[in-house]
Amino acid sequence: xxxxxxxxxxxxxxxxxxxxxxxxxxxxxxxxxxxxxxxxxxxxxxxxxxxxxxxxxxxxxxxxxxxxxxxxxxxxxxxxxxxxxxxxxxxxxxxxxxxxxxxxxxxxxxxxxxxxxxxxxxxxxxxxxxxxxxxxxxxxxxxxxxxxxxxxxxxxxxxxxxxxxxxxxxxxxxxxxxxxxxxxxxxxxxxxxxxxxxxxxxxxxxxxxxxxxxxxxxxxxxxxxxxxxxxxxxxxxxxxxxxxxxxxxxxxxxxxxxxxxxxxxxxxxxxxxxxxxxxxxxxxxxxxxxxxxxxxxxxxxxxxxxxxxxxxxxxxxxxxxxxxxxxxxxxxxxxxxxxxxxxxx
Amino acid sequence: xxxxxxxxxxxxxxxxxxxxxxxxxxxxxxxxxxxxxxxxxxxxxxxxxxxxxxxxxxxxxxxxxxxxxxxxxxxxxxxxxxxxxxxxxxxxxxxxxxxxxxxxxxxxxxxxxxxxxxxxxxxxxxxxxxxxxxxxxxxxxxxxxxxxxxxxxxxxxxxxxxxxxxxxxxxxxxxxxxxxxxxxxxxxxxxxxxxxxxxxxxxxxxxxxxxxxxxxxxxxxxxxxxxxxxxxxxxxxxxxxxxxxxxxxxxxxxxxxxxxxxxxxxxxxxxxxxxxxxxxxxxxxxxxxxxxxxxxxxxxxxxxxxxxxxxxxxxxxxxxxxxxxxxxxxxxxxxxxxxxxxxxx
Numbered sequence: 001x002x003x004x005x006x007x008x009x010x011x012x013x014x015x016x017x018x019x020x021x022x023x024x025x026x027x028x029x030x031x032x033x034x035x036x037x038x039x040x041x042x043x044x045x046x047x048x049x050x051x052x053x054x055x056x057x058x059x060x061x062x063x064x065x066x067x068x069x070x071x072x073x074x075x076x077x078x079x080x081x082x083x084x085x086x087x088x089x090x091x092x093x094x095x096x097x098x099x100x101x102x103x104x105x106x107x108x109x110x111x112x113x114x115x116x117x118x119x120x121x122x123x124x125x126x127x128x129x130x131x132x133x134x135x136x137x138x139x140x141x142x143x144x145x146x147x148x149x150x151x152x153x154x155x156x157x158x159x160x161x162x163x164x165x166x167x168x169x170x171x172x173x174x175x176x177x178x179x180x181x182x183x184x185x186x187x188x189x190x191x192x193x194x195x196x197x198x199x200x201x202x203x204x205x206x207x208x209x210x211x212x213x214x215x216x217x218x219x220x221x222x223x224x225x226x227x228x229x230x231x232x233x234x235x236x237x238x239x240x241x242x243x244x245x246x247x248x249x250x251x252x253x254x255x256x257x258x259x260x261x262x263x264x265x266x267x268x269x270x271x272x273x274x275x276x277x278x279x280x281x282x283x284x285x286x287x288x289x290x291x292x293x294x295x296x297x298x299x300x301x302x303x304x305x306x307x308x309x310x311x312x313x314x315x316x317x318x319x320x321x322x323x324x325x326x327x328x329x330x331x332x333x334x335x336x337x338x339x340x341x342x343x344x345x
Numbered sequence: 346x347x348x349x350x351x352x353x354x355x356x357x358x359x360x361x362x363x364x365x366x367x368x369x370x371x372x373x374x375x376x377x378x379x380x381x382x383x384x385x386x387x388x389x390x391x392x393x394x395x396x397x398x399x400x401x402x403x404x405x406x407x408x409x410x411x412x413x414x415x416x417x418x419x420x421x422x423x424x425x426x427x428x429x430x431x432x433x434x435x436x437x438x439x440x441x442x443x444x445x446x447x448x449x450x451x452x453x454x455x456x457x458x459x460x461x462x463x464x465x466x467x468x469x470x471x472x473x474x475x476x477x478x479x480x481x482x483x484x485x486x487x488x489x490x491x492x493x494x495x496x497x498x499x500x501x502x503x504x505x506x507x508x509x510x511x512x513x514x515x516x517x518x519x520x521x522x523x524x525x526x527x528x529x530x531x532x533x534x535x536x537x538x539x540x541x542x543x544x545x546x547x548x549x550x551x552x553x554x555x556x557x558x559x560x561x562x563x564x565x566x567x568x569x570x571x572x573x574x575x576x577x578x579x580x581x582x583x584x585x586x587x588x589x590x591x592x593x594x595x596x597x598x599x600x601x602x603x604x605x606x607x608x609x610x611x612x613x614x615x616x617x618x619x620x621x622x623x624x625x626x627x628x629x630x631x632x633x634x635x636x637x638x639x640x641x642x643x644x645x646x647x648x649x650x651x652x653x654x655x656x657x658x659x660x661x662x663x664x665x666x667x668x669x670x671x672x673x674x675x676x677x678x679x680x681x682x683x684x685x686x687x688x689x690x
């Protein structure tokens with residue numbers, strides 16, 4: 001099956017229209033007619049070669065929402081006509097301790113990324129910047145009726161990436177949570193942490209997006225460019241979710257944690273970070289990392305978002321605006337996620 | 346009350362006999378006739394000035410065991426004749442959130458160290474290298490009958506420093522725990538983790554102390570100087586307690602953690618450590634720190650050790666051997682803790 005797509009032909013090259021092959025629908029597969037695909041900063045890192053060599057041409061996109069148009073003989077989780085989503089992974093071994101514990105993202109044999117990865121059958125995966133995709137039904141999520149499909153697409157990466165640490169480290173009533181950075185991930189973090197009942201503070205470089213932050217659910221908003229922020233908020237937070245991929249002054253942020261507090265990175269700077277161990281020891285604090293979430297948790301997140309009326313704030317674009325959108329993402333000029341209308345492919 | 350002691354007169358100077366003043370026994374104080382004082386690596390760092398300027402002369406010692414010889418009018422926790430211990434702190438504000446949560450070591454106004462610290466009455470504290478000490482009874486522990494007093498002394502620092510993270514991060518049956526370094530702290534970590542029911546592995550630079558490690562309760566023993574150790578043990582541990590104060594290759598050790606595993610530092614290298622955030626994100630791992638433990642937990646630790654027949658492995662010395670003992674500690678030539686017989690002062 002040959003389908004329209006947008007691909008980067010080589011590292012650093014602009015994306016261009018192309019046609020790719022999708023595999024036949026296997027007995028446990030579903031064929032999805034894609035409606036929307038979000039643009040994640042990871043897409044840009046990947047096609048730019050920031051994360052090493054890639055199997056070009058690369059068709060990015062791991063924030064996928066669409067409708068099932070065909071199912072394999074053994075598929076029981078999804079039916080033709082269902083609205084579904086696909087996130088950052090489309091396969092894993094299913095047998096290791098982590099897969100069995102519903103942490104497929106930490107599969108000991110390596111989870112299979114939605115694009116630019118080698119699937120278990122040896123083929124290279126292609127992502128959501130295309131009209132159709134064939135995915136093992138165990139890695140396909142149900143998008144509940146309560147969420148606008150276009151606002152649901154970014155939940156499949158930005159949503160679960162922030163939901164997972166907020167749930168794991170028990171954000172909820174009585175907990176003081178800070179979200180560092182109000183971008184694609186951060187704005188989802190604010191909405192979800194607020195819906196979970198936590199007291200939410202945004203820590204952003206400037207106060208430029210303060211009004212947005214408060215509208216999205218933050219109780220407080222501070223500029224990290226102002227050194228007094230770190231004095232005022234010393235020892236305050238139970239949990240800080242850092243959505244910024246660039247390096248930060250870890251010791252300064254760790255100083256904002258209460259005893260037993262945790263600073264979780266969901267972005268990974270390319271360069272190592274350094275910290276003074278006293279920053280941890282002085283309050284039994286932790287510096288942690290979290291990567292997306294398992295399939296069951298992703299479904300829980302979608303159901304939670306539907307129940308609380310949460311979707312991403314999106315700007316819908318046509319396929320021929322992808323390269324321009326990439327430039328705007330790099331300039332932080334998006335509130336808060338670009339989503340490609342894949343009918344324009 | 347003037348009592349014999351050993352003090353460092355200035356940074357880097359050998360310790361020498363001296364006489365110091367102890368305060369009058371206040372209404373909530375106890376007077377302790379000291380029997381034993383352990384030598385902790387911190388004592389050496391402090392008198393050498395490694396941790397900044399100190400209020401010399403410094404009388405070190407925060408692993409103190411002795412007998413109560415006088416109590417203030419309001420003291421109900423301890424009686425004359427009781428065997429008691431004093432650890433790393435002798436006071437705190439008692440009112441802040443952390444003190445109220447029995448985490449006096451993280452007192453928001455600053456806990457008062459047992460020596461070289463300014464007590465709440467403005468005087469400088471002097472530690473256990475002396476014949477007597479007067480301490481607020483709320484910071485005095487009961488040493489149960491089941492522990493040999495000389496082997497109990499190091500529990501007051503080395504014991505609680507390792508017990509606290511092992512308990513906090515749930516070392517116990519079914520958990521795989523590694524202890525990095527088999528010194529004063531490490532050997533207590535092995536004994537306690539084993540008694541808690543965990544599967545214990547020692548990670549030591551060489552296999553020199555392997556026989557000891559296994560005798561103390563370790564199930565496995567690996568040399569970290571052998572690179573294959575890091576391959577063999579990849580993803581294995583739920584908890585790693587790092588007792589080594591020198592810098593380590595954090596990414597290598599984080600790679601030994603299973604999903605949700607935690608690497609806890611109980612020592613603090615003077616220099617910052619660096620790590621690649623991918624080491625955390627790739628398994629929802631944490632890098633944490635822990636400092637001694639609260640008074641209630643320290644009592645729990647002493648009771649636990651008595652119940653399990655746990656004491657430190659000690660080499661008892663006379664006061665005039667202190668300077669030589671310091672040299673041997675720096676050369677890692679002690680199995681596993683020097684304890685001063687303070688009747689020789």
